Amino acid sequence: MVARDLLGAVMISYLAGETVAGHIVETEAYLGYDDPASHAWRGRRHRGNEGIYSPPGSWYVYLSYGMHCCANLVCGPTGLGAAVLVRGLVPLEGVEIMRRRRAARKFRHPERLEGGPGRDAALTDGPGKLSQALGITRELDRQPMPASPVVVVEGFGVTDDELRITPRIGITKAADLPLRFLLASRLRHRVA
DNA sequence: GCGCCGATTGGCT
DNA sequence: GCCAATCGGCGCC
Secondary structure (H helix, E strand, O other), X not given: OHHHHOOOOEEEEOHHHOOEEEEEEEEEEEOOOOOOOOOOHHHOOOHHHHHHHOOOOEEEEEEEOOOEEEEEEEOOOOOOOOEEEEEEEEEEEOHHHHHHHHHHHOOOOXXXXXXXXXXXXXXXXXXXXXXXXXXXXXXXXXXXXXXXXXXXXXXOOOOOOOEEEEOOOOOOOOOOOOOEEEEHHHOOOOOO
16 A cells, blocks of 8 residues: 555655655545546546556646645556545755745745744645645656655654554545545644 | 636634 | 635536
8 A cells, every 4th residue: 555655754855956855644545547536537637637647656746726736646557547645744854945935925924934843844734735845846747756856765664553544634525435644653733 | 608616725703 | 613815627508
């Protein structure tokens, strides 16, 4: 199960000439063709979702709610449309850079910076937020991960003990399937 | 062509 | 806890 394997891994971005990294602590699996919640449901195709059909190991980055980018790793056989959404990181390196990038796009009160003592996790605790902190845009869509400016490398091991599996959140279709994976040791406010 | 909705986030009641 | 921001896709006329 790839979504589970990504937990504890380190996601590193070299975008815009700056290095930022974080531990992956939350993922969700989208199964592709047979999954009503997947962008690849029943083989749907349009300009925005072509990336989900790229070869396993490619990035699929889509625009959410017209303003946020969300990063997925394609993981199934080519053409199936299976992918794992990275929903949460814990910042590891480049916190100052993440803070600057996040502040840059806060529309009303950009002066309210995230980060600071015990607040760094707020920089990357959602799929849109972590994409912003890492500098991820649709440019990354369809790129093979290992050769791209954003890579995932082995991190710490995850024991069954700290693994939590819950239904996916923020969706309406197939919302009952237990396909959300997270680390109990890094629980944040959203956790059900 | 038109209106509604979403794998989100931030701000304010 | 509710709602606006913002836009591409989709259903329907």
